Amino acid sequence: MVTAQPVIVYTDAGLYCPLADVYIDPWRRVSTAIITHAHSDHARPGMGRYIAHRHSAPLLRHRLGKNIRIHVVDYGEPFDIRGVRFSLHPAGHILGSAQIRVETDNDVWVVSGDYKRHPDPLAAPFEVVPCSTFITECTFGQPVYSWQSPDEVLNTIVRWAQRNAAQGVSSVVLAYSLGKAQRLFLELVQRGLTVFVHPTIEAVHTVIRNHILDLPASPDFPTETSSAFDNNRATVVIAPSSALRNGDLAPFAPFHTADVSGWMALRESRQRRGASQGFALSDHVDWHGILQTIKDTGCSRVYAMHGDTRVLVRYLRERGYEADGMVTPRRTEADHDDIAESMSDTSSSVSAAEINHVSNADGGSITP
Numbered sequence: 001m002v003t004a005q006p007v008i009v010y011t012d013a014g015l016y017c018p019l020a021d022v023y024i025d026p027w028r029r030v031s032t033a034i035i036t037h038a039h040s041d042h043a044r045p046g047m048g049r050y051i052a053h054r055h056s057a058p059l060l061r062h063r064l065g066k067n068i069r070i071h072v073v074d075y076g077e078p079f080d081i082r083g084v085r086f087s088l089h090p091a092g093h094i095l096g097s098a099q100i101r102v103e104t105d106n107d108v109w110v111v112s113g114d115y116k117r118h119p120d121p122l123a124a125p126f127e128v129v130p131c132s133t134f135i136t137e138c139t140f141g142q143p144v145y146s147w148q149s150p151d152e153v154l155n156t157i158v159r160w161a162q163r164n165a166a167q168g169v170s171s172v173v174l175a176y177s178l179g180k181a182q183r184l185f186l187e188l189v190q191r192g193l194t195v196f197v198h199p200t201i202e203a204v205h206t207v208i209r210n211h212i213l214d215l216p217a218s219p220d221f222p223t224e225t226s227s228a229f230d231n232n233r234a235t236v237v238i239a240p241s242s243a244l245r246n247g248d249l250a251p252f253a254p255f256h257t258a259d260v261s262g263w264m265a266l267r268e269s270r271q272r273r274g275a276s277q278g279f280a281l282s283d284h285v286d287w288h289g290i291l292q293t294i295k296d297t298g299c300s301r302v303y304a305m306h307g308d309t310r311v312l313v314r315y316l317r318e319r320g321y322e323a324d325g326m327v328t329p330r331r332t333e334a335d336h337d338d339i340a341e342s343m344s345d346t347s348s349s350v351s352a353a354e355i356n357h358v359s360n361a362d363g364g365s366i367t368p
């Protein structure tokens with residue numbers, strides 16, 4: 001049932017729940033921010049308090065500072081703020097990523113955050129959460145985006161690396177340091193490749209190993225002064241794109257580079273990014289994934305955000321949905337790794353005492 005009073009509204013600080021006075025993934029400083037996941041276009045510095053999934057917490061501290069205040073919750077563990085019931089549910093996007101379910105007396109809304117339906121070795125599988133209103137990401141919300149199966153893409157990457165190795169050339173795969181890098185690392189190690197990871201990515205792996213779960217070790221990353229590096233293997237290096245500019249990859253020369261991103265589905269994007277090769281492996285849903293998910297939630301109203309929402313909004317309206325776009329600050333998937341946000345102050349005032357934990361079967365709790 002859809003009520004007159006919106007459960008979540010769009011403000012210049014981001015998605016806002018007026019009844020609870022909390023924001024979801026805000027882009028200005030607020031007192032309480034529920035965070036869908038640790039990518040920098042969703043988790044920004046300067047919030048009075050963060051509420052996030054248990055696995056997001058160490059990643060948020062790594063990126064935003066050790067001293068931020070975080071209330072940690074598990075998937076499916078409800079908590080109340082001013083009588084509004086919230087819970088986090090797997091989004092399948094990266095480690096710890098969550099959809100946010102928001103329940104009032106007579107309505108349920110869900111904010112998807114970024115999500116995907118394909119399997120990921122680290123992200124808990126996407127959970128369909130029934131709701132009246134679904135706020136969906138729309139990063140790849142156009143029919144031109146239709147993903148190949150991830151297995152096919154990964155096997156293509158392996159064959160590319162093997163061809164390079166046969167010519168004595170290393171293979172450098174450019175990927176975001178959080179999310180895509182770990183997904184590729186685990187998938188390629190599992191396929192028998194020797195996989196080096198750039199120190200920026202190794203730092204993320206260390207956080208994951210220390211606080212969340214074990215990851216296979218990778219060989220020491222060579223420097224120009226370290227002993228001669230043997231290129232005569234199917235060697236893959238996973239690195240952020242900045243590594244191309246600052247010479248960190250010199251020990252692996254000669255090498256070919258590949259960009260691994262949903263944007264690589266389009267030839268123009270491949271050319272613009274300048275990598276010698278592009279593989280379309282995304283941590284976001286494609287057009288069909290968005291439509292299927294909307295249908296699965298059983299919602300009657302959709303708000304779309306991130307990317308160009310016009311095609312999706314029109315498509316949904318023609319099929320009887322109430323649909324609209326929400327304008328977000330311009331983002332691309334590529335921004336995930338290196339956005340510097342200028343922050344400005346907005347006031348908001350939920351005190352710690354107003355967050356009431358609701359006990360569940362596991363008996364876990366948030367400590368205000």
Ligand SMILES: [Zn+2]
Nearest residue numbers: 039093114336
């Ligand atoms: Zn993301």
Ligand SMILES: [Zn+2]
Nearest residue numbers: 039041042114
């Ligand atoms: Zn995002």
